[in-house]
Amino acid sequence: MEIVNWKDKYIDKDVCDGTQWGILIRFPKRNKIKKHGSNEYPPYWSKFIKTMKAYIGEDID
Template identity: 45%
Template sequence: MKTEYENIKRIEAFIGGYFVTSYTFKIEFVRSEVIWEAVGDDFEPALMIQMDNESMNTFKEGISKCRILSWKNNYTDPHILDGTQWSLDIEFDDLRIEKSGSNAYPRE
């Protein structure tokens, strides 16, 4: 029996803030591809890595331990207007889950 985490097809994450370089991270589980990219004034070329099955399974075990599917949809610190924003899009065959935050994060 597969767990929910084994059924994830794609994850896209973003973290960034005002006047700083932001980053995106994409992982395609079906193709075993990871793409890391800086976005902003400090241009850095995207990094694409082809992962092996063992590495992909280790990554899924890690996100399972972080319990990302149990996180609230949004974490916000209303006392900070600037700072760091983040988002996480998790895709399954027929479902997309969005998590995000502004200057606040899940405990995991």
């Protein structure tokens, strides 16, 4: 899962209503990674969500 290599946005323009998502990861010295989407997801999205759930201990669906 190389999040830095994900596109900044993933948009499925054929879907008018659905699921929107966004992530913001902040690092020291003001560096950050910001990604978002609507009804389209980056590679390995399910694995990313599973990893984050285990890491933070909360449901994030």
